Amino acid sequence: MSLLRTPEPPPQQPLPLVWAADHSPARLAVTDANRAVAAWLAAPALWPVPVSLLVGPQGSGKSHLAGWFAAQHACRVIEAADREDAEMLFHAWNAATPAQPLLLTSRLNPRDWGHGLPDLASRLAATPLIRLGEPDDELLAAVLAKLFADRGIKVGDDLIRWLVLRIERSLGAAQAVVDRLDAEALSRRRAVTIPLAREVVDGQFSLF
Structure with missing residues (x-):
């Protein structure tokens, strides 16, 4: 008698959302x-x-x-x-x-x-x-935190510091890495953490 295994559901495909930029004075880093x-x-x-x-x-x-x-x-x-x-x-x-x-x-x-x-x-x-010169660490960290908050994603300061040290020093790179982490977290049903960020930034996925 053979046992049938229930197939795992396919990864959730994230919807292509467009996040509006918030240019209000209070939101400028x-x-x-x-x-x-x-x-x-x-x-x-x-x-x-x-x-x-x-x-x-x-x-x-x-x-x-x-x-x-x-x-x-x-x-x-x-x-x-x-x-x-x-x-x-x-x-x-x-x-x-x-x-x-x-x-x-x-x-x-x-x-x-x-x-x-x-x-x-x-x-x-x-x-x-x-x-303007390249963003400093403080600005890059503030922008990353804002981008995550705009999406309702709770992340720790340790993740922000980890990203600041590893991504390209530009606000475009900050936008790209947050977009990719959001998509991967939705697809895998995982939280946005340093282990996931390590896979996205250091190894398995290309941002650019």
């Missing part, structure tokens, strides 16, 4: 890495001209700060401005006013944009440039 930039963006009325340029490497938090700025002020934001049409940028610069300032973002300094439009170059030369 501010550390030494971005404190000066946040202070500048908080007070556009004090800018010498109604345009500013935010420059920083990929994953430094430009988009988050730009979204936060747009949520607080009646303004216009043009991201990746170095890849936009020079004539459009020129007219956008001229149209900016103290009541509706303009924020440009770019990974490159204006001298490296290669647009070849002297009138735009002169205006960019008069534009305050604010710079």
Whole structure:
């Protein structure tokens, strides 16, 4: 007489959820890495001209700060401005006013944009440039904690510290690892812990 084993249920497939970014002032993580930039963006009325340029490497938090700025002020934001049409940028610069300032973002300094439009170059030369570097440990930890909390995932400080030491130093990497850990935890019906994170980050799964 043979014994039949009940087949195990297939892993749960996580639903493709889109988590809305929260750009409210209370949710912005501010550390030494971005404190000066946040202070500048908080007070556009004090800018010498109604345009500013935010420059920083990929994953430094430009988009988050730009979204936060747009949520607080009646303004216009043009991201990746170095890849936009020079004539459009020129007219956008001229149209900016103290009541509706303009924020440009770019990974490159204006001298490296290669647009070849002297009138735009002169205006960019008069534009305050604010710079972001790579996130520091404190900012990366705060962003990771926020991303987990946004999904209702309870994690320990030990996991946050473990991730900060191992993932790429960018806010994009923080987003990617939280997305992947959330998906793997749902699929395997497991809690988000260091052992699961070790499998995702160090071994079995590729984030990028």
